[in-house]
Structure formats: structure tokens, C-alpha cells
Amino acid sequence: MNLMLTGLNKIGNDFIVRSNAAAHRILVCAGTGCLVNGSLKVYEAFVKAIRDSGLNAIVELKKEEEGIFVSRTGCQGFCQIGPLVTILPEGIFYTGVKPLDVGEIVEKTIRNGDVVERLLYVEPDSQAVCRTKEEIPFYRRQHRFVLANCGTIDPEDINEYIAAGGYKEAVRAYLEMTPEEICELIFASGLRGRGGGGFPAGRKWDIARREVNEKKYVICNGDEGDPGAFMDMGIMEGNPHSVIEGMIVAARAIEADEGYIYVRAEYPLAVKRLRKAIDDAYRVGLLGKNLFGSNHSFNLNIMEGAGAFVCGEETALIASIEGKRGMPSPKPPFPSVSGLWGKPTIINNVETLSQVPLVLKVGPDGYRKVGTKDSPGTKTFALTGHVANSGLIEMPFGATLREIIYGVAGGMTSDTGKAVNDGFKAVQIGGPSGGCLTRDHLDLPIDFDSLKTVGAMVGSGGLVVMNKNTCMVSVARFFMQFTQHESCGKCVLCREGTKQMLSLLDDIIEGRATMETLDLLKDLAGAVQKGSLCGLGKTAPNPVLSTMKHFRDEYIAHVSDKRCPTGKCKALVKLIVDEELCKGCTLCAAKCPAGAISGEKGKPHRIDDKTCRKCYICVEACKFKAIKGE
Amino acid sequence: METIRKFERVFEIIDQNQRSAARLIPILQAVQAEYRYLPEEILAFVATSLGISPASVFGVATFYSLFTLKPKGKYLIRVCNGTACHVKGSMGLYGAIVKKLELKDGEDSTSDMLFTVETVNCLGACGLSPAMVVNDEVYGQLTPQRVSDIIDEIVLREAHNESDAHGA
Amino acid sequence: MNGALVFIDNKEIPIENEQNLLELIRKARIDLPTFCYHSELSIYGACRLCMVHVEGMGLVPACSTPPAPEMKVSTNTGEIRKMRKIIVELLLANHSQNCPTCQKSTTCQLQALAKRLGITKVRFKNQLKEMPADESSPSIVRDPNKCVLCGDCVRICSEVQSVGAIDFAYRGAQTVVIPSFGKALDQVECVNCGQCARICPTGALTPKSEVDEVWKAIHDPSKVVVAQVAPAVRVAIGEMFGLPPGTTTAGQIAAALKAIGFDKIYDTSFTADLTVLEESNEFIKRVTAGDRIPQFTSCCPAWVKFVEQYYPEFLNHLSSCRSPQQMFGALAKEMLASELKVNREDIVVVSIMPCTAKKFEAKRPEFESDGVRDVDQVLTTQELGRMIEEAGLHFKELGPESFHMPFGFKTGAGVIFGNSGGVSEAVLRYVSEKLTGQKHDAYEFTSVRGEEGIREAKLSVAGKEFTLAVVSGLGNARKVLENIQSGKVHYDLVEVMACPGGCIGGAGQPVFSDPLVKRQRTKGLYESDRMLELHKSQDNPYITELYDTFLGDVGGHKAHELLHTSYSSRKRILDEDLDISSGAEKSIDISVCFGTSCFLKGSQKLLRDILEHINVKGLDDRVNVRASFCFEKCDKGPTIKIGSRIIEGCTTEKAIEAIKREGLNLP
Ligand SMILES: Cc1cc2nc3c(=O)[nH]c(=O)nc-3n(C[C@H](O)[C@H](O)[C@H](O)COP(=O)(O)O)c2cc1C
Ligand code: SF4
Numbered sequence A: 001m002n003l004m005l006t007g008l009n010k011i012g013n014d015f016i017v018r019s020n021a022a023a024h025r026i027l028v029c030a031g032t033g034c035l036v037n038g039s040l041k042v043y044e045a046f047v048k049a050i051r052d053s054g055l056n057a058i059v060e061l062k063k064e065e066e067g068i069f070v071s072r073t074g075c076q077g078f079c080q081i082g083p084l085v086t087i088l089p090e091g092i093f094y095t096g097v098k099p100l101d102v103g104e105i106v107e108k109t110i111r112n113g114d115v116v117e118r119l120l121y122v123e124p125d126s127q128a129v130c131r132t133k134e135e136i137p138f139y140r141r142q143h144r145f146v147l148a149n150c151g152t153i154d155p156e157d158i159n160e161y162i163a164a165g166g167y168k169e170a171v172r173a174y175l176e177m178t179p180e181e182i183c184e185l186i187f188a189s190g191l192r193g194r195g196g197g198g199f200p201a202g203r204k205w206d207i208a209r210r211e212v213n214e215k216k217y218v219i220c221n222g223d224e225g226d227p228g229a230f231m232d233m234g235i236m237e238g239n240p241h242s243v244i245e246g247m248i249v250a251a252r253a254i255e256a257d258e259g260y261i262y263v264r265a266e267y268p269l270a271v272k273r274l275r276k277a278i279d280d281a282y283r284v285g286l287l288g289k290n291l292f293g294s295n296h297s298f299n300l301n302i303m304e305g306a307g308a309f310v311c312g313e314e315t316a317l318i319a320s321i322e323g324k325r326g327m328p329s330p331k332p333p334f335p336s337v338s339g340l341w342g343k344p345t346i347i348n349n350v351e352t353l354s355q356v357p358l359v360l361k362v363g364p365d366g367y368r369k370v371g372t373k374d375s376p377g378t379k380t381f382a383l384t385g386h387v388a389n390s391g392l393i394e395m396p397f398g399a400t401l402r403e404i405i406y407g408v409a410g411g412m413t414s415d416t417g418k419a420v421n422d423g424f425k426a427v428q429i430g431g432p433s434g435g436c437l438t439r440d441h442l443d444l445p446i447d448f449d450s451l452k453t454v455g456a457m458v459g460s461g462g463l464v465v466m467n468k469n470t471c472m473v474s475v476a477r478f479f480m481q482f483t484q485h486e487s488c489g490k491c492v493l494c495r496e497g498t499k500q501m502l503s504l505l506d507d508i509i510e511g512r513a514t515m516e517t518l519d520l521l522k523d524l525a526g527a528v529q530k531g532s533l534c535g536l537g538k539t540a541p542n543p544v545l546s547t548m549k550h551f552r553d554e555y556i557a558h559v560s561d562k563r564c565p566t567g568k569c570k571a572l573v574k575l576i577v578d579e580e581l582c583k584g585c586t587l588c589a590a591k592c593p594a595g596a597i598s599g600e601k602g603k604p605h606r607i608d609d610k611t612c613r614k615c616y617i618c619v620e621a622c623k624f625k626a627i628k629g630e
Numbered sequence B: 001m002e003t004i005r006k007f008e009r010v011f012e013i014i015d016q017n018q019r020s021a022a023r024l025i026p027i028l029q030a031v032q033a034e035y036r037y038l039p040e041e042i043l044a045f046v047a048t049s050l051g052i053s054p055a056s057v058f059g060v061a062t063f064y065s066l067f068t069l070k071p072k073g074k075y076l077i078r079v080c081n082g083t084a085c086h087v088k089g090s091m092g093l094y095g096a097i098v099k100k101l102e103l104k105d106g107e108d109s110t111s112d113m114l115f116t117v118e119t120v121n122c123l124g125a126c127g128l129s130p131a132m133v134v135n136d137e138v139y140g141q142l143t144p145q146r147v148s149d150i151i152d153e154i155v156l157r158e159a160h161n162e163s164d165a166h167g168a
Numbered sequence C: 001m002n003g004a005l006v007f008i009d010n011k012e013i014p015i016e017n018e019q020n021l022l023e024l025i026r027k028a029r030i031d032l033p034t035f036c037y038h039s040e041l042s043i044y045g046a047c048r049l050c051m052v053h054v055e056g057m058g059l060v061p062a063c064s065t066p067p068a069p070e071m072k073v074s075t076n077t078g079e080i081r082k083m084r085k086i087i088v089e090l091l092l093a094n095h096s097q098n099c100p101t102c103q104k105s106t107t108c109q110l111q112a113l114a115k116r117l118g119i120t121k122v123r124f125k126n127q128l129k130e131m132p133a134d135e136s137s138p139s140i141v142r143d144p145n146k147c148v149l150c151g152d153c154v155r156i157c158s159e160v161q162s163v164g165a166i167d168f169a170y171r172g173a174q175t176v177v178i179p180s181f182g183k184a185l186d187q188v189e190c191v192n193c194g195q196c197a198r199i200c201p202t203g204a205l206t207p208k209s210e211v212d213e214v215w216k217a218i219h220d221p222s223k224v225v226v227a228q229v230a231p232a233v234r235v236a237i238g239e240m241f242g243l244p245p246g247t248t249t250a251g252q253i254a255a256a257l258k259a260i261g262f263d264k265i266y267d268t269s270f271t272a273d274l275t276v277l278e279e280s281n282e283f284i285k286r287v288t289a290g291d292r293i294p295q296f297t298s299c300c301p302a303w304v305k306f307v308e309q310y311y312p313e314f315l316n317h318l319s320s321c322r323s324p325q326q327m328f329g330a331l332a333k334e335m336l337a338s339e340l341k342v343n344r345e346d347i348v349v350v351s352i353m354p355c356t357a358k359k360f361e362a363k364r365p366e367f368e369s370d371g372v373r374d375v376d377q378v379l380t381t382q383e384l385g386r387m388i389e390e391a392g393l394h395f396k397e398l399g400p401e402s403f404h405m406p407f408g409f410k411t412g413a414g415v416i417f418g419n420s421g422g423v424s425e426a427v428l429r430y431v432s433e434k435l436t437g438q439k440h441d442a443y444e445f446t447s448v449r450g451e452e453g454i455r456e457a458k459l460s461v462a463g464k465e466f467t468l469a470v471v472s473g474l475g476n477a478r479k480v481l482e483n484i485q486s487g488k489v490h491y492d493l494v495e496v497m498a499c500p501g502g503c504i505g506g507a508g509q510p511v512f513s514d515p516l517v518k519r520q521r522t523k524g525l526y527e528s529d530r531m532l533e534l535h536k537s538q539d540n541p542y543i544t545e546l547y548d549t550f551l552g553d554v555g556g557h558k559a560h561e562l563l564h565t566s567y568s569s570r571k572r573i574l575d576e577d578l579d580i581s582s583g584a585e586k587s588i589d590i591s592v593c594f595g596t597s598c599f600l601k602g603s604q605k606l607l608r609d610i611l612e613h614i615n616v617k618g619l620d621d622r623v624n625v626r627a628s629f630c631f632e633k634c635d636k637g638p639t640i641k642i643g644s645r646i647i648e649g650c651t652t653e654k655a656i657e658a659i660k661r662e663g664l665n666l667p
């Protein structure tokens, strides 16, 4: 065994010895979600309580010999019920913990080994009380592979990552494998890019490896701009070292000596933890010159985005690192041939890279045990919408929507969050570039290729579940508004096309459309899809096209009957005065800016639908709630 | 003296970034952290120092939504309108804030420059939607009432600081 | 790969070095529409008009797809035609709707394409948010309402001219092409070369028109309107009337100008001959003395502004000669008044130029005396063409007429000024005889001719070795200057023309897109030279006479007064100073330069010391202190400005001294 491995083992063993010495470990979730819910205060309360308790426990990790230690972890996915606290070794899992609860937990659980019942998770359906994480269906039904360490280790402690076996694969990649072997191994594992396209990582690496150039780059794409996706954030905050290790392996595979992690600007915590992780990795000798005694070096930089979704697109991202406007450029040349500063560059998604050490660890065959033949492994999703449980989840490829919605997510809810039985209408998968899936697709095994066949895509992994009350035209409009806003403006079809599509959708929603509008929308969407320069434009029409395909009736109702089946499109609602409730106070008539309301004082009023502008001012004005949609 | 201190800080920022045009975005980020916006003459200065055209610096500064060429309020409220928050009614929150701050059409800052409101896509707090950030602090599971309270708290705190300052 | 075949619409086309499918398709004589592709610019891929279908690949942009053997390409499938229409409709739905009144009408590519694709109706709502047009520049009008954001102008300004005066700003549907901070074009570093307007496919950037003012002068009976026609005009204007590029039409131009109502028609080539004498003598003097070598030519105003802005340290290397246009203006105003017996202010000098920068040059304060400008109006070739159209003249059928004397007589040397390399060659024709004291029959110096943007020639004249550089395109000029500065190269004479290929490719010339056009115009000028009787400026009898009767010696006192000028450094963008401390109303301004070079030379300490001094002396109320960004006197930094005085190589002591001198040393 070489020096470096020995060193790593020592760091790991030291850590294990220290943490074993502690009677208890208290893990307080410090993901963005739980932080918002006040988990930092909970953490501080624990630190203080332990110190005050006279338990002779020391909180700082380094002096952990005697007692108990409290750590912050990354997001555990179930932010909705946070702040989350886990007590080890028992694995007791408390939810919704407030600083005031801390004293009780210390007293009961730490001192006496009892459980604070009221802080345990209760399964809404069966009312079953869950003592540990593993008992909760939300977790039980997932397959946490990349997320396994998120929420159990302290992301700000490199020692703990090393203790969990971390960085061994990086060392192995440098000392025991050739670049070619690494590429082959990754290729054999079938690992596909998690950033949206699903391109085989091994193939991408091999192209860059074959390029002869003294300078090459590895870039980790942590831009994650999809509104409603935060998987990459979860990984960067919860397990930053796994990303760094993946990058070290990638660098070795293509013989690059410099790397960048491009992080979305709205993720300050991820930036902070990555910075710390990188500093620590340099300190331990995992980054820098003459890695592991070889003559290779690898330097890693962080670049913070400045607020542009399109910078997730790889050529735009490169432009951004070069200090330019983040406008994509035509491919070819592909970045693996000519990327950052014209040098061969591989760009991979955060999740892709954090899978890499795991792939090396379990080997191609081991990796292929999970998932489908052409999409091996697992995928994280950001689950939101009208479901009981939302959050960050990880499922094997091939899982079905039914498993996700009714298993992990705990079923459908109404608009107000109440559980409903038969509420499912559709799922929007893949964010603004994805498409919608309907009841017909509930049992479709989800993977890269199956989704493409039905006009959707894995995309970034956003998964929005929608109930029967959702207007699909409005959903399409929401995403169109997003892409329109985020278009970089370079190419005509996307810049002007998304603007016109949005305006056509507005026509539909506001009752100005005819059947020709639908045809024009479809033609335009087709042209934008086929002709745009980059993926943003190419996929922008997907939500429109897929809702038009699966919910054509709904579009037609808006267009020819001027009616929104869910009553969500305000402009199409006919406002009427309930004669029973109306007291004839004349307030509404006075406030109506269009002069559409008439009536005598003391008598029920009347709204003329032709003049009504649907501003809803009257609805708000009426003290007797007499004005409503027909 | 404050002006010159800030200005000297700009030199420092440019030097720390090796006077390299490739570091334009980090430089602008740091300048904005110092001034809270990007003053035109500083951008012109940055361009000259990096040896690139002012038009291209202006182009970069206006491309990214986090850069601002106008001074913003002391408290920057960014309401998340990501998918999850949108579904949970974020635009209603936004409306409530606009109303509360009595902003007119097209305005995003209060006249006393205490507040600026904007929307943002996904803060990564979807589990707690609807969410917003005020400067660096994230708030989740908001209602129009809660938002109104948060604003009141800030106003109160500011008024307090103000009177403290005067008292001293 | 060369020689391999690609099938384009079922026709076999061999690959011969083409880098992309578009070039190959055009070689197959299929006119694929494009807005954003130009062989001289980087590939941008934004207009999406070049989409073609490739078997096995689907729709791809031809401009950024490399050809591969056996590719099967279709350029006109139903899908492609539908997409093109949608693209043009989308553009029109975000476009100003005053096509008929647009400068570019009939030469606009958007208009042409709409017609070609048979678009009779735009199915989308017009969503243009009208923005004001920028007419501040003397040379260019920028109308953002007509911009299709193809980026051609942005790339030519930065990639070819290395100026970068305009760039994209904002994002998505808000994107505009605009000078820095949305300033007016005349407030920024634009050198007025007009290359952006030349390449712009629409009416978003156009040369500024002075046609109305010229008509007005013509209609004014009290004015004598005098025209001077630049060399490059004669080989290009015919294109507007269906003649092939390069056809020389000097006679028709003279006829047209007379018909339009110009009183006198002269030739700028005459003053080009004059320039040759003055500039050559300056050159001989300077080379002999080893003084300020290399000498740079100065007849291109865009180049001159470029040096003033970016390389003030080279200003004294510029030849002090005025450009032929301005020599003409000065002479005309000085001599014609008495000759034609009219008041000086009633002579209106109108230049016909291939150039937009000449409009700027004519307005420079250096070129007026007693408030009367030497050159009153500058028309581009295009504008003259439009006047000819308006006057209803059948240009092609006009019988040639001659220019008026004496300023209508020229030699071939004055004519080739319109080509890149022309000035150098003309100078060589003079210098070679002057230095050897012998007459030569051969007059062509083909070694300085060519199409490359940077050409070098070594010549030996009278036993002396000369190295010349002939440069066109300001980006190339920048390269050459950097190389000179770093000592990598040495030249004696450097000719610079801002426009690639020289004035024949100027922005005032008729709109063209085929690079072949430039080649033919160049050829046209060299042919004109050959057709003329005389080829050397020193042989021009009227020039000799001019010196004898009016100017005196070459380079003499009178010549200096009328034919030479001086230059000063110039800020790139105006109004970007940073207020550090401001006093009361009538205070004195102190600006400290914080340009890169001055900063390195210590302006930061200087500023601190000045502030300290002001503070100690309690002068806060009486001065405004500013940090200014570059007085462009970088070689002599740190530079400060107190009141109106610029102090170079400033120290704390000098600054305090100067402050005192402003009467500010009260206790
Ligand atoms: C508009 C747009 C946005 C994108 N955003 C992201 C992103 O946020 N994160 C990401 O990893 N990939 C994103 N991608 C995909 C990247 O271009 C690229 O394909 C990916 O980073 C490659 O990594 P992978 O092979 O590991 O998936 C985006 C693509 C487009 C067109
Ligand atoms: S498709 Fe949209 S985002 Fe992509 S280059 Fe074109 S305009 Fe920009």
C-alpha cells in the first residue's frame, strides 16, 4: 500500500476512533430547507444544552474523545417536516424540532435513552409512528445511493468523508489505473449524464482523453437553474467531497490539470461548503501539485454564477467562465474537443460526478445492478406539487410514477394540502424543458429513453405533481414565461419565438384565441424546437407541445367555448352577483374601473360580462362575498 | 473619504483578480458587494484596467440578472417564483408585498430606498414553498400575513436604529 | 477530406477546403439565405436561416456544420421553407414598419428575403417596443427598431476593427446592440469607420445622410457649390445603376454632378497628388534625420481617431499632412473665393466620399477657419447615387464630361489612393525619383499591392533600404503597433487604412456582400491609373503651378498653414469621471487620471496627497476632486488636470504648486 492510502486510512481511523468514543452523535440537518426552518438555532441550542447539562460532553469535533457530538449535515430531503434531528447510534429521527425541544431531547433521549414521542414522524395514512428514518415510507421506498451520505455526514468535515471510505477511489485512479482504463470502466458502467441529456459519461471522457493537448479542463456544472429543482444543491451542500473526488477521477481520466465548479449564484451555502471542502482537500494533499506522489497536478476553482439560467448550457457556461455574456455557441466544435479557452474540456453535472467514486467502488457490474439496462443507477428528483410529501428523493431508473407518487410522496392532495384519493391529473417532469405525463403513464418505467418516447425528458429532474384542479394551459404558460424570460436572446427562433408563443398562450388564456391560434402555436413550437441554437430553445416548446397533445380538450375549451375547465383562468370566468347575498350596498359598482356593474341601491346588482375586465376588484370589494365565478 | 476608500477597494479587487479580463464576473460581483450596485464610472474604470471595451463590460453587467446598475434598497426582497413556490401562490405574495410597500406600476424600490422587491427562480427551499429571501436570510412557508409582519419588523428595527443613531 | 463528394440537392459537390456546409452550398450556386455568416467574421449561428436537412442528422445550421464525405444535404424541404418563413415573420413582428422610408429600402436583406420567400402577411402580433434612434454621430445613424440582432456589426467592430464601440446589452427579448452604458455613439470610442453600417443587413445602422443639406445649398442662388470626388467613388457608384463593380465612371459622375447643379466639379485625386509631395518630403526629412520613424500615413480619419484614443504615444509618428479631402477644402476656400469672385462663406465644398469617417473629419474643429468649415458637406457614394436617382438621371447613358481645372487634373498616383497600398505606392513613385534624382519609366510598385490585411515590403532606393508595412483594418493596425512597441518589427513607413482593402471597401460605398466586389473595384483603380497619361504626382503640372504661384515650397510656410495639422490625445468615452469630493458651485475642478498606466505610476498616492492638502488648507469648499479615466497621455503619467491645465508627470509638489497657482493658497 502506498503512502497516500496509508495517510487516508489514518485520517479515517482517527475519525472513527474519535466518533466511537462519543456515546451519542446528534445530527442536525443544515440543508437550506432546514436552515430556513431555524435549524441553526436548534444546533446552537444543542451545543449549549450539552455543555450545560454537565454530561461532560464536548461539542467540538476535534476533542470528541469523551462524549457526544453534534454535527451539521446536508439536506436529508424531507425539508417539509424539518428541522430534522437524528440521534445516533439509536437512529432516532425527530422532526419539526424547535430550540425549545432541545432540553427535553437531551434530558430524555441522551441521558435516559427514552424517546420524545411527540417529535416522531407519524405516517398520515396509517397513523403509524416511525422511530427511525428507515421506518418512514418517504425514505423506505427510495434507493439512496448518491444521497446516502447526504444527511449522515458532516459536509464541513473532510475527515468524516474519508472515514466513510472517501477519496480512496481518487487515489486508486491515479496510482492503479490508466486514463484509458478509467474511461473504459465508466463507459462499461453505463453511467449517463444527469444534467439532462443523458450522454454516456465514459464516451464524453474518452473523446477528451484522445485529444492531444497539454492543457485540458474538467468542469462541474452546478448551475441548476431549473425553477423547482435542487438536487445538485443538496449534493453540493450535503456531500461536497464526493463531487470533488469525482472531479479528481475525471481529471485523471482525461489528463486535465485544472477544474472549475460553476455554482448557481442563489446557492450561497453550497458555495461556502464547497470552498471549505476544496481548502481541506488541498490541505490533505488531495488537490494541488504532484498528486499522490505522481507527477500530475490538479487545481480546482470555484466560479459563482451571476444569475442566468442559460449558463447551465455548457457552451454558455464556458463563455461565462471566460468572463463573457453567457450566450451559447454552435456545436461543433464540442467542448470535449474545444472548450474553455479553446482547450479540450469535459463538463459534467454535479450528480454525474458524485456518482463517479461510487461507480469505481462497486465496479461496472455492481453499478448495473440497479436501474435499467440502458439507464443504470439511480436518479435524484426534486418532488413538489400537490402531494403529501415533497422533497429531495432518489429512485432507481425504471421506477414508475405510481411508486413515486403513491409510495414515496404519500399520495395526492388538494390545493389546500388535504389528502385526496383520486386527485391525480398530470406530472410535469424535467422542468421547463420537459413535458407532462398523464394517468396513462403512471406505470411507465422512467428512464432517459422511455421519457423521450413520450415527449418528456429526465431533464434536470424536477418533478411537479398536479391535481385535477390544475389548468394545463396555465402550466404551459408558466414554463413558457420562464424560458422566455431566460432566453439569452441570441438566436431568432428562441428569442422571438418564445415571446410570440407566450403571447399566443396569453390569447388562449384570456379568451382572444381562435382555432387558428392553436395551429399557429403548434407550427411555431415545432420551428422553435427544431431550429433553435441551444437546448434552451430546442426544449422550450416541450411543455406546450406535450400539454397540447395530452390535454387538447382543455385547449379547445379555452378557445372555442371561452371556458377554463378548472376555473383557474380568471379572464374566462364569468363573474356574477349572487342575488341572495347581495345587499345592494353599491360598493362594487363604485369600485369597478370598467363601469360594468349596475344596480340600484338596496337591490341586487348585475355585472355586464361584455364590459367586465376581469380585474376582480369587485370580488375583493364586496363585503358579503356576493360576487363569484359562474 | 468613503468614496476613496471604496475606490481603493476597487483597485484591490482588480489586483486580486490579476487584472485579467477572464475574471470580469468575479470582479463585478466583488464591486457590487462593495457598492451594492455597479456604478457606471466604476464599470468604465474596470474596463480600462482590464483592457477591454466598456461596451463589453456593460454587456456582461446587463446580461446577468444579479448585477444591477441601479442602486437597490437596503433590504432586497426576492420572492421565489420557482415551480414549487408558484404552485403554492408565490405571485400572491409578491402582490401583497407590492401593495404593502405601496409600489406603483413599474417601480421595484420604495422611495426611501429601504426596500426593493424582485422575483427569483427557486431558492432550493421548495420543501418550504412559498419562499423568499431578504438580503441573505431565507424565509419559508410564507403567507401574505407573515410577509407583512416581516416587513413591519424590519421597518420597526430600522426606525429604532435611526433614533439610536440620532440619540448618540 | 478534400475531393470527397457531398450531395447537395442531389448534385455532387467536391469538398475543397470548405470549412462548413454553407460555403459548399454557395459553391453549388445555391443562395442559402443568411444574416449572421460572413467569411471574415467568426461563426455566430444566430439567424437560423441557414438550416438545411442532412440525412441522418436532421436539421442542422449549414454555417456551423463541417462537411463530411457522402453527406446528403437538402436545402429546400417543406420543413425548411416553413421554418424560414417563420423566422422572417418573427423578425418582422419585432421590426419597425416604416420600410418605404428606410435608408436601406431596396438594399435591405430582410426586405429582400421577405419578398423572396413570398411573405405577404405576418401572422404574429407586432410586439416592437419602439426605442429612439441615435443620430448623434456625424457618420452613423443607429435605429434599434430595425435591428435583427445578427451581431455582424458587433463582431466587425471588435474582431476586425478591435474597437468594440458597440456590443450586445441586456438579455433575451430585451437584447439590444448599443454603445457602452447606452450612451450616444458620438460619446464613445467609435472611430466612425462605418464598417458596422456596411455589414448591417438592415437599416439598423446606416451612414448618416447629408443629402438634404446639399440640395439646399444647390438651390440657394447665393452659393457656389463645389464638388470634390474621391478616387474610390468612380469604381463603385456604377453598381447602383447596374454596372459591374470596378467600372470606371469618372466622366459620368462629372456629368451627373453638373446636371444636378453643382457649379464646379473637382477631383480629390488632385489633392492626393499634393499629399504625396508633402508627405514624401516629410518622410524623406524624417528618415534622414532618424526622427519619429516609422512615419504613419494620416489620410484615414478613422485611423487618426484610433491613434488619438488608443496610442497617444504614437501621435507624433503620424504624418502631419492633412488628408486629401481637407487639403482640398482648405485650398478651395482659400483660392476659389478670389478666383470665382465670391465671398469665402458662399463657397460650399461638398465631398463625395466612399467613407463615413470623412463626415466626422470635416467637422473636426481643426479644419475650420473663422467659424467656416473647410469642407461643408460630405456625401457618401451611396448618397450621390440617391441624388442621381432623385434627379431622374439615367446614369449609364450619361455622356462623360470632364472635371474642372485646375483641381480636376490628377495623375494615376492620386487615383490609386483608394486602394490599400495606394498611398505607399504613390509615395514610392515620388521618393524613388527624388532620392536618386533620376526619372524612371516604370512606375508600378507591385510589391505593396495585395489583399492581405498586413503586408510588408522591403525596397532599396538609392542604396537605402526601406521597410514598409501596408495595413488595412484597425485590428491589424493594432497588431502592427503592438509589434512596433515591443520591438518585434521595424518599419520606416506604415500605411494604415481603417477599412479592409482600403477606401474601395469604405462604408459609404454601394452595399455589397460578395468579397469579389472589392477585388474588382481595386482592379478598376489600378486600371484607371494605367489609362491615365501621368502616373507620378510630381509630374502633375498643375501641382507644380500651384506651388509656383501660391504655395511656395513643398513643406514651406504656406503649405504648412494650409496642408498640415496636428493631433491631440482624446478620451475614449466621455463623462465617466468619478466624483471624489465636491465643493461649492464655482469651485475649481481637479481630476486625477486613474487610467491603468497612470495608476501604476502612482496616481493613487497623488490623489491621497491632494485630498490631504485640500483638507489641511481647508479648501474643501473650493475644489471638486475627481478620478478621471485616462487622459490618454499614458506615456507621461501620472497626469492630472487642474482647471484647464493638464500636468504630465505630476508629483505631489507639482500638484500643490498648481493648486496654489489657481489662487487657492489661502490659509
Ligand atoms: C438551458 C440549459 C440549461 C442547462 N442547465 C444545466 C444545469 O443547470 N446543470 C447541468 O448539469 N446541466 C445543465 N444543462 C445541460 C448541460 O448543457 C450539459 O449537457 C451537462 O452539464 C452535461 O453534464 P452531464 O453529461 O453530466 O449531464 C443545461 C442545458 C441547457 C440547454
Ligand atoms: S436557443 Fe435561446 S438560449 Fe439558446 S442560444 Fe438561442 S436564444 Fe439563446
Ligand code: SF4
Residues within 6 Å of the ligand: C140, C156, C157, C161, C163, C164, C165, C166, C189, C190, C191, C192, C193, C194, C195, C196, C197
Ligand atoms: S463605425 Fe466603426 S468603430 Fe464605430 S461602431 Fe461602427 S465598426 Fe465600430
Ligand code: SF4
Residues within 6 Å of the ligand: C146, C147, C148, C149, C150, C151, C152, C153, C154, C177, C196, C199, C200, C201, C202, C204, C205
Ligand atoms: S445593427 Fe445591423 S448588423 Fe448589428 S446586430 Fe443589428 S441588424 Fe445586425
Ligand code: SF4
Residues within 6 Å of the ligand: C192, C193, C299, C300, C301, C302, C303, C354, C355, C356, C357, C358, C497, C498, C499, C502, C503, C504, C505, C506, C507
Ligand atoms: S479606409 Fe478610407 S473609407 Fe475607410 S474609414 Fe479610412 S478613409 Fe474612410
Ligand code: FES
Residues within 6 Å of the ligand: A227, A228, A229, B080, B081, B082, B083, B084, B085, B086, B121, B122, B123, B124, B125, B126, B127, B129, B130, B131
Ligand atoms: S421553487 Fe421556490 S424554493 Fe424552489
Ligand code: FES
Residues within 6 Å of the ligand: C034, C035, C036, C037, C044, C045, C046, C047, C048, C049, C050, C051, C061, C062, C063, C064
Ligand atoms: S448563417 Fe447560420 S445561423 Fe446565421
